[in-house]
Amino acid sequence: MAETAAQETWSSASVARAVDAALREAGGGRMAGVRIAYEFGRRVFVVQFVRGSWLCAATVDAATGEVLSILDEGPPVAQTDTSGAAGTAVTAQLAARTVWDMQPTVEDPAAAYVATDAGLAVVRLCRDLDWTLVVEDHHPTGFAAIRRLASVPGGVIAGTADGRMFRMDTAGRLVWETRMPGCPHRISADTTATRVLLATNAGTVELDARTGTLLGLFGGAARAAAFLANGDRAIAGHRGDLLVTTPSGETRWRMDQGELPERLWLHHDRLFVAGEGGVKEIVVGEGVVARWSVPGADSVDDAVVIDGSVFTISDGSRLDRHSYATAGYHAGPAQVNDPETITVLGAGRQPWLLVGHRDGRLSARPV
Known part of the structure; x- marks a missing residue:
């Protein structure tokens, strides 16, 4: 039971580090989801995120936290943002x-x-x-x-x-x-x-x-x-x-x-x-x-x-x-x-x- 709890804690912390690394490397974004995958025999996290009008995915090495790649994934996200500072100061x-x-x-x-x-x-x-x-x-x-x-x-x-x-x-x-x-x-x-x-x-x-x-x-x-x-x-x-x-x-x-x-x-x-x-x-x-x-x-x-x-x-x-x-x-x-x-x-x-x-x-x- 203790070993399982430790593994869950490790996994949660690793996912958090992967998301932070992906958003940092991309220059910003909002997380949409994370999934676990295997690439060339190693475990990776695929972090999906929105950056402006684009839906992107970053591949992060689960062991080292290194961002391996960032790719566009799917069609652009519809832009609905029209807010901002307006009028004379x-x-x-x-x-x-x-x-x-x-x-x-x-x-x-x-x-x-x-x-x-x-x-x-x-x-x-x-x-x-x-x-x-x-x-x-x-x-x-x-x-x-x-x-x-x-x-x-x-x-x-x-x-x-x-x-x-x-x-x-x-x-x-x-x-x-x-x-x-x-x-x-x-x-x-x-x-x-x-x-x-x-x-x-x-x-x-x-x-x-x-x-x-x-x-x-x-x-x-x-x-x-x-x-x-x-x-x-x-x-x-x-x-x-x-x-x-x-x-x-x-x-x-x-x-x-x-x-x-x-x-x-x-x-x-x-x-x-x-x-x-x-x-x-x-x-x-x-x-x-x-x-x-x-x-x-x-x-x-x-x-x-x-x-x-x-x-x-x-x-x-x-x-x-x-x-x-x-x-x-x-x-x-x-x-x-x-x-x-x-x-x-x-x-x-x-x-x-x-x-x-x-x-x-x-x-x-x-x-």
């Missing part, structure tokens, strides 16, 4: 030079907190005769540049370049402040907004979101971290290792993706990892099921999923759109200069793509 300019991070406020999807060199700004999409993007507040903190933030009910939790963590309410008043060993790479709040998770070079830090009290320090250096809907922690290391642990610290699932992550977040019930090699959609307990890559770019710095599209920022210089369903590449929605970070706002019964630029400019366009 509305803009706003901050006095600060760089926008580092942004997140919509919990109370209003048309507003967002913006992390800058000088403090925290609040921007909002408003409509009179036409849509405008308005900088409602800019709260100077007197701290170092704010690099990362997470919106919570009644305010925002943020981290500075020198490792200071603090919570600010909607009026700009400081609720609590504490110090960390270094600048957090990413910040994530759980669904109850009672815990916050920080990915740092000293490990993954968990704080009480209400008081700033240290709740725990886990593992080694982390590049990105996020809470799952059930309270589990997902932690991505600098070497591409992905670990899911229970609230008590027990390891629930582990995956070695082998690529440097930049960002990790939960969208519905799937994990998304942006970084080296593009954006990956991951089913916890199984593995990668889709990958979006940008032609000519080594990595993706930031990304969002909006309806049927995936928008990516790569190499600090380009914004591109991809089809969520088929992983097809559709280039940029418009000329966008020096994008640093992106997020999603909701206004006028439709989503808007909000882009933060390195010169302090903000731009938003309907999707």
